[in-house]
Amino acid sequence: MRTVEEKVMFIDEEKSADDRVMYYGKGDVFVFRTYATPLTNITNVPESDFTGRENVIFGMNIQVSFRGEKFLPSFTEGDNSMIIATDSMKNFILAHAAKYEGATMEGFLQFVAERFLDKYDHIEAVELSSDEIPYDTVKIHDGSSIVESDLVYNCSRNEYSTASVEVTRTNEGYKLTKQTGGISDLHLIKVSGSSFYGYIQDEYTQLPETNDRPLFIFLDLSWIYQDMRDGTGDNPERYVAAEQVRDIAVTVFHELYNNSIQHLINEIGLRVLQRFPQLDQIRFKTNNRTWEPVIQDIEGSKGQVHTEPRPPYGFQGFTVTRKDLENKGNK
């Protein structure tokens, strides 16, 4: 068994100190493509009624970066002859948003990365990451009943899906060297059914033990496919939608009388890997925002009064792998 520390390191693996860091690129490239191809025919899971995305607004905040030895003289000599201006990178991404025929952010990033490598043969690798800019549907009265508008959308302030790819030029062609899907800024509160006790009690301990706390967590999740090509959504039956992972996380949170955030996220990870055999691992970054108690007993009510927690905030990082699921099954 790997230890927790090793597990986190496994993903965060840094390159050796001898490796020169050299890249450049553009961040905050905002892309709003309307009427992109809808995402349909995904595989359903019991925890979710999510069946697809209309993609009427395909909104993204993209970051791109290039790597390649040919860029070295721009740093060491001030020689810009091999530089593709980051302004041009932005224009390239926007132009290709009109050409993309697929239905996912992961697919779009891979498409753009490969087109960059086609166009500029001195780029060795392209890395692209993106945060979805989500829009919620709104309801309107159409003259006879309340229906969903297909014209007006509400810019969401909720969680958003994320994606990243790295495509590297090799002698055998372009290689997808990194690919993740994810969901970030999921803010979940469970008002009852969470405990935290049994931790070390010593001269530094002030926190009271509890068998019922209002557990408020911020979660960022990302996942890696066993075969990275499944992450593009070109075969939607093999694609994992962020909305489905969100619904699984919420269901496990609801079901599990949890001992801690650590305990909870392991169970969420195992369930996600159980539902999606095409995934190799899922990674969590979480933050504890549990409300602070103010009034714990209200006469005649099971209610309480809480307020926002004060900093500093606790956090967790954890990866759950397919091996963990297999080991659990063998116990």
Ligand SMILES: O=c1[nH]c(=O)c2[nH]c(=O)[nH]c2[nH]1
């Ligand atoms: O779920 C939790 N895990 C911890 O490690 C921890 N530490 C703490 O003070 N509160 C909590 N909550």
